[in-house]
Amino acid sequence: MQRQTWAPAEITPAGAGVAPSPAGLSHYLREAAQLGSLLVEHKALVFRGFAVEVGTLPQILDGLLPNRLAYVHGNSPRTKVGANVYTSTEFPSEFTISMHGELSYARAWPARLAFFCEVAPGSGGATPVVDAERWLHMLDPELRAAFAGGIRYSQNLPERHGLGKSWPDTYETTDRRQVEHYLVEAGAEWEWKADGGLRVHQLRPATVRHPVTGAEVWFNQADQWHPAGLGDEVAVALASLMTPDELPQSVSFADGTAIPGSYVHQIRDRGLAEAVDVPWQAGDLLLVDNVLIAHGRRPFTGARRVLVAMSG
Incomplete structure (x- = not known):
């Protein structure tokens, strides 16, 4: 191509x-x-x-x-x-x-x-x-097929200070009821943690269709939420400090299966290579x-x- x-x-x-x-x-x-x-x-x-x-x-x-x-x-x-x-x-x-x-x-x-x-x-x-339509078609058929079932995004949001954004900053409110209302509307799963933090899981598609043109496009952030997208040194350092369930954000296939790092690199590198500055x-x-x-x-x-x- x-x-x-x-x-x-x-x-x-x-x-x-x-x-x-x-x-x-x-x-x-x-x-x-x-x-x-x-x-x-x-x-x-x-x-x-x-x-x-x-x-x-x-x-x-x-x-x-x-x-x-x-x-x-x-x-x-x-x-x-x-x-x-x-x-x-x-x-x-x-x-x-x-x-x-x-x-x-x-x-x-x-x-x-x-x-x-x-x-x-x-x-x-x-x-x-x-x-984004071209980006989708630049990815290997094997990768596109693997993502066809969707993506599971997970977040650990601290109440105040910690790795990543806090849940009050994320949702622009300190009212837990407002946050829960948003999460219900989003179809998300969540739990309030003992330390005041919030853990959230959401299932989303890897591709969507444009409402006007009907074009199918690559539309997700799997590479940004995956440790492999951070670079080898950062990924190793995070793995030594916390388990996958403790990461500020992480991602898997919709059924919970791990996404291979090679897929993450392909998504990231081909998108950047094709981009216009x-x-x-x-x-x-x-x-x-x-x-x-x-x-x-x-x-x-x-x-x-x-x-x-x-x-x-």
Whole structure:
């Protein structure tokens, strides 16, 4: 299979026929009645040259994401900085974040994501994006067949400090009844632990179909939840400290069978190899269809600050 030639569509003031300003972009978004169709067609859109800043971001997001969602049940370290606007991740800058569909392990996931570059990195730090339908077909038939029955995600969420995010941070509440209500709605299994922590299990599919195009796509985070996805040294260190049941997060096939590390490496490496990098300039926005496109992050130097918002 030859490497894909797909890339996100870039929208500039000149191409859109509007002023190079936030007001110009807002005007374009109001007039672009078919923005949804344009996003489905191109899968990802980059808005560049509109001089958007943090102070003007809310009005732009209102046009891109009319109904922004809270990052409930998210496992990535983030800080909430506005009305359902978050830092994209606070994972250490020297590491690559592999390709994934946002919240693919959750009961419901966002349909769209919008990323905004407040501060461009000194070097590196691109957001790689990959066509998730193509990613699926790049995987070996044996692997796809093994995942056909779905995936079992498991989490150990501490009450306060510990490895990984706490359950109050994860669910944005300290009310156990609210958490249990969410878990019932999610069809999850859970138990409150004696130390105040929470253990959660969820069964999810490995692939889904896009609601408009019908395309089947690779849509899970098995490689990110599996110790093999952390690298050999980290995996060995974790194994020496705790049992699989004690890991902050882990994953298996739906029937509880272990997922081979070789599968995890294939998923991770082929997704990253096929990805197209979106480099950042301050003021850039990237809008993606969260089912058609998986995203990640390249390592970087400097003070990179990218914000993210989501909608259903």
